Amino acid sequence: MNSNTHREKFGSSFGVLATAVGSAVGLGNVWRFPYIAGENGGGAFLIIYIAFVLLLGIPVMLSEFVIGRKSQKNIFGAFRTLAPGKPWFTIGIMGVVAAFLILSFYSVVAGWTIEYLYLAASNSLTGKTPQALQDIFSASSADSWYSIISLIVFMLATALIVKTGIGKGIEKYSKLLMPMLLAIIILLAIRSLTLEGASEGIRFLFKPDFSKVTTGVVLQALGQSFFSLSLGMGVMATFGSYISKKESLGRTAVLVSLSDTFIAILAGVAIFPAVFAFGIAPTEGTKLVFITLPNIFNQMLGGYFFSVIFFILLLIAALTSSISLLEVVVAYFSEELHTSRPKATWIASGAISALGLACIKSTKIFSLFDSFSSNILLPLGGLCIVLFVGWYMKKQLVKQELEENGKPALYFRAFYIIIRYVAPFAILFVFLNQLGIIA
Numbered sequence: 438m439n440s441n442t443h444r445e446k447f448g449s450s451f452g453v454l455a456t457a458v459g460s461a462v463g464l465g466n467v468w469r470f471p472y473i474a475g476e477n478g479g480g481a482f483l484i485i486y487i488a489f490v491l492l493l494g495i496p497v498m499l500s501e502f503v504i505g506r507k508s509q510k511n512i513f514g515a516f517r518t519l520a521p522g523k524p525w526f527t528i529g530i531m532g533v534v535a536a537f538l539i540l541s542f543y544s545v546v547a548g549w550t551i552e553y554l555y556l557a558a559s560n561s562l563t564g565k566t567p568q569a570l571q572d573i574f575s576a577s578s579a580d581s582w583y584s585i586i587s588l589i590v591f592m593l594a595t596a597l598i599v600k601t602g603i604g605k606g607i608e609k610y611s612k613l614l615m616p617m618l619l620a621i622i623i624l625l626a627i628r629s630l631t632l633e634g635a636s637e638g639i640r641f642l643f644k645p646d647f648s649k650v651t652t653g654v655v656l657q658a659l660g661q662s663f664f665s666l667s668l669g670m671g672v673m674a675t676f677g678s679y680i681s682k683k684e685s686l687g688r689t690a691v692l693v694s695l696s697d698t699f700i701a702i703l704a705g706v707a708i709f710p711a712v713f714a715f716g717i718a719p720t721e722g723t724k725l726v727f728i729t730l731p732n733i734f735n736q737m738l739g740g741y742f743f744s745v746i747f748f749i750l751l752l753i754a755a756l757t758s759s760i761s762l763l764e765v766v767v768a769y770f771s772e773e774l775h776t777s778r779p780k781a782t783w784i785a786s787g788a789i790s791a792l793g794l795a796c797i798k799s800t801k802i803f804s805l806f807d808s809f810s811s812n813i814l815l816p817l818g819g820l821c822i823v824l825f826v827g828w829y830m831k832k833q834l835v836k837q838e839l840e841e842n843g844k845p846a847l848y849f850r851a852f853y854i855i856i857r858y859v860a861p862f863a864i865l866f867v868f869l870n871q872l873g874i875i876a
């Protein structure tokens with residue numbers, strides 16, 4: 438049987454977009470982006486971040502789409518099909534390791550959103566002072582049974598969806614939920630902007646102060662752009678294999694990247710004015726969102742309603758992202774180790790929960806997993822992917838895959854130059870620079 442003929446395809450262009458945006462938009466935008474930007478100089482970080490999205494993010498995403506749609510396979514099968522007998526499939530192994538590490542701390546934070554949903558719904562966040570909200574976060578994120586149970590509940594939800602196959606399910610949910618998330622974040626941003634003292638936060642986010650920029654900041658921006666766009670570990674390649682030949686890959690990559698960046702900036706606009714208005718330090722790290730947003734809700738008409746809706750949506754945004762992460766691991770287990778899909782799902786999510794538990798027990802392990810996967814594994818994966826498409830694959834094949842209505846894509850030359858010459862050197866440069874090998 439030819440498995441390709443049975444390969445599921447996305448139902449519509451909007452479905453492709455919503456699903457890819459569903460993977461990209463998640464805790465990375467609302468939870469991770471604001472505190473990473475806060476710790477790395479605000480506006481200057483934002484400019485470097487946007488430059489990376491445009492210069493590297495879009496071309497890397499396009500390269501992943503090409504690998505997936507050309508091969509019609511999962512990330513491992515893809516490299517084996519496109520480069521038989523060559524060691525390129527190791528990129529896939531790196532992807533699986535990255536998915537493991539990311540998902541283990543990701544589901545801890547997603548667990549916090551479950552706790553916060555509970556707190557919001559039971560009216561435990563309203564009327565609290567900023568200090569009281571800080572204390573609530575310390576208690577919620579602590580090594581407690583609540584955190585452990587929330588982690589397990591979240592992994593269970595992810596596993597149940599992945600186990601039964603994701604095609605129609607995720608596409609359907611993403612189409613409904615992503616627009617809702619967008620609407621809520623816009624509302625929050627407006628409320629935050631109209632708080633007294635909001636301008637200081639806006640200045641912090643948009644006024645570049647390049648004296649804060651070190652090589653570490655540049656690496657963080659690179660890592661964050663890959664993390665937020667779900668790049669460097671085969672998620673987008675896998676989605677690419679479900680995109681029909683009629684679809685324009687270029688348009689999809691641009692729209693996904695811009696929407697993701699837009700939502701990250703909106704989250705920044707929702708958070709920083711509130712940070713300054715309530716006298717919270719922008720460098721509060723992982724807890725930033727969980728303290729500032731409840732503060733905004735307390736200042737809002739209908740704050741109770743919005744806080745509940747917001748944590749539901751944040752949870753769903755996390756879920757559509759975690760599904761894409763677990764899918765990479767499950768595809769590997771079930772295809773390489775020849776286990777059934779449900780069994781692969783339970784083994785993978787059990788192991789990931791155990792690692793997640795380690796992240797709850799030790800903040801050191803938490804940040805090690807986070808920074809090693811985002812700042813090392815993802816950019817390294819991205820580097821290998823552009824090298825593969827730019828230097829290993831036949832130019833003609835790549836060109837063909839990017840054709841639009843039978844005509845060569847207008848952007849092809851620019852894209853090809855970037856993935857051959859610009860992207861590899863840019864990524865390498867950031868790496869070597871960080872390692873202190875070149876100044």
Ligand code: TRP
Pocket residue numbers: 460461462463464465466539663664665666667668669670672758759761762815
């Ligand atoms: N992009 C998601 C977020 O911003 C997280 C995510 C999903 C991810 N899939 C990924 C990160 C693949 C890296 C690689 O929350």
